[in-house]
Amino acid sequence: MAYRKITDIKDTIGMRAVFYARVSTAEEEQLNAIELQIEENRGCIKDHGWKLVGEYIDRSKSGTMVKGRDDYQRLYEDLYEDLFDIVVIKDQERLQRNTLDWYLFINRVVQTGKLLFMYMDGKFYSPDDALITGVRAIIAEEFSRNLSKKLHNYHDHRIEKARQGQEIALQGSGNVYGWDKKDGKYYINPEQAKVRRLMCEGIMARKGSTLIAKELNDAGYRNTVGKPWKPMDIPKFVYDCKNVGTMIINKERHDFESKQTIKLPKEEWVYVENALPPIVTQEEWDLICKIHEERVIATGSDRRGKKTSGYSFSGKLVCGICGAPYWRKQRVSKDEYWVCSTKQTKGRRTRKRDSTMGKAGEINPLGCDNENISYNSLMEIMGVVSERLQANTDTIKHDMINWLTKLRKQLLEANGGHTEADLQRELSRKSKLLDAYLDGILNKQEYQKKAEELDERIIQLKAETEKNKANSGDIAEIDKVLANIDEEVSRYVDGNEKLKVEYLLEHLEQVQIFPDKVIVIVPILSEGIVVEKAQYVSREKWCRKINNY
Incomplete structure (x- = not known):
């Protein structure tokens, strides 16, 4: 099916529409933002007279790759089905921050005759926008790349602290079987820890995984989704050093360029002792490790295979x-x-x-x-x-300015509009307040009331400005691009043959x-x-x- 060109948006009234929404982190303000994004999408569909027939929502998912974004992949596959006519998104960045995946998605939209509407731009995607949106994808990918570098720097600093034996915040998306996570710390979950302990005791008694799973099931124990335990479940719970209270970090690293998770050699792993309350003693853990080593040598189960595939010209x-x-x-x-x-x-x-x-x-x-x-x-x-x-460089320049200006505004709004200057202003006000009290302009009660209000405000601003330093760096980068927009257009389009290829x-x-x-x-x-x-x-x-x- 060929690309469907829309000359008048009124011609789309009554069409079936779905929307895609995404935020990249699970922080509270981002989760609030996703709810607003969902309402905006629903409102857009209603305002244009379209019929809402589906919703695709990814919470806490990065836009730099499609892996792990379940609803995006579902949407990508559903483009081949006759389920809807229009896909609504907030802007290009919500859908993709990866140039290659953006082109793949757009290619499928055009092939299937679907329409893509970006409500921040107030228009449908057109093949005429191909190079412009390509430039956007490259810029968004560069911002993501910079953010990735910042996260890697933070991760490296955290790893170094752990190597020196200093206390670090344990990262992770939630609970681990046997423990519950609350306020960044792990606490024993009695029921789950009991099951984990029984598995360990089975291995120490030199039982096989099949027998241990059978005994657990016969005793009425079930996994977290209420299903019977399988023999393959036992080793991953038993041969896990969390049982003795040790957490391993730095086992893998995400490479932004290849979008691959790289497994790091064991020499680079970092063992954080006393990270969790132990389920077995050190002596018991030593025995479990000895049994594991014996079984690995006997079965040769540490060998693994690899395969690679995929070529640009295959079938063409x-x-x-x-x-x-x-x-x-x-x-x-x-x-x-x-x-x-x-x-x-x-x-x-x-x-x-x-x-x-x-x-x-x-x-x-x-x-x-x-x-x-x-x-x-x-x-x-x-x-x-x-x-x-x-490429029409004037059109691209105009579009880049509009897009970057909107992105800058979004980052400022995410910061609550507060900067270091706001913090300094409040600190200055507190200093003047003290002068007013010393000069007798304010009595003690008035001074204490206003000082408490200012102190609360200053604490809030300090927390916000510290939290928003990363966004501030991105805003400064946007300002730099806007100040040199002609040079940027030339760099991204005129000299970017790779983008075109x-x-x-x-x-x-x-x-x-x-x-x-x-x-x-x-x-x-x-x-x-x-x-x-x-x-x-x-x-x-x-x-x-x-x-x-």
């Missing part, structure tokens, strides 16, 4: 001669290239050498003589095509390969773009490729 390369798909291959040097599947399975049409299939020079009617093509050549082609994409890769429909050219088909462009071979392969390389292939 087609032979221009025979129409067959191209298959990805890899040389011993690990260089990737693609070959016509007909040529791979049936051989060349014109035989190059004698073989059991025939003599050199004979015609093989089932074969194909089309060229192989390398990954590097394909990326060169994308670069050539990206030059055809032109990424955009093309996500919207690429097909690449038709011929011996002397390729035709690149991208739905956003009016027709297929022809790229001659001489444009992406030098004469010297071309000759070398012909000889090699």
Whole structure:
């Protein structure tokens, strides 16, 4: 289905609409903000005369990646279904702070004929906005990257304190089976701790996980969702040093660029002793560890496997001669290239050498003589095509200013509008209040009443300004961008070929390969773009490729 263009918003009255809302943290003010965001979305749908048929809400989820955002993934899949016509969001940042995922979502919206309405902008998304929204996604991703660096710095400082044996705040989203978390500290949950203790006693008696699970179930114990215990549950609860009161931190780190969680080597783990009330003694824990080591050695259960997959051009390369798909291959040097599947399975049409299939020079009617093509050549082609994409820098500049101004306002509102200057002003007022009392302008009772009010106000402002330092840094960064807006537009658009290439890769429909050219088909462009071979392969390389292939 093609992109549905709306010329008059009144034409959408009566359409089915859903909305997506998200906040990135579980802090109280953010949870309040999500409720406001939900009401704004509902109000927007009602005001435009649309029919609300669904709601997608992610609480405490980052916008830099889609993993873990259950309702976003549900929305992404539902775009293929005939469940709604319009998706409403507050702004682009609520949906994505990741450039690649933004393009993937937009591509699916356009393909399925759905409409995306951003109520802060008061308009539907249009393919004409493609580069503008791409710029937004890049800027939002950079802000998220800066925030990620701040969090890493905080994490590094916290890890260093833990290594030195200093007390640190234990982070985590909630309770751990066997303990309840309250005000940042863990307390024994008697019923759960009893079950955990029984598991440990079973292992110390050298029972197997299957037998321990059976005994627990026969005794009437159930897991947190009311289901019977499984043998696979036992090891993860027993071989956990929290049983002896020790919490392990720094086991993994999130890499912003790759959006992957990196498992850190054990040498970098930090053990925080006495972090929780223990369930077993140190002697019992030593025995459990000894039994675990014996079983690991006996079964070899510490071995793990890995696999990777995913390629930008898979399923999109087609032979221009025979129409067959191209298959990805890899040389011993690990260089990737693609070959016509007909040529791979049936051989060349014109035989190059004698073989059991025939003599050199004979015609093989089932074969194909089309060229192989390398990954590097394909990326060169994308670069050539990206030059055809032109950006209206004046429009982008205007849009960036409006968007950044709104973002700045949102950050200020999140700060409650209070800054360090407000704090200093209140401190000055308290100093003047004392002067008024000493000069006899105020009596003692009046002074004490006003001083208490000011002290309460100062404490509140100190807490707010300390809490909002991160936002203040982002506001300063926005001010810097606004002050150099022309330079920023040039940096993000005019010189950002990577943005254009990424955009093309996500919207690429097909690449038709011929011996002397390729035709690149991208739905956003009016027709297929022809790229001659001489444009992406030098004469010297071309000759070398012909000889090699």
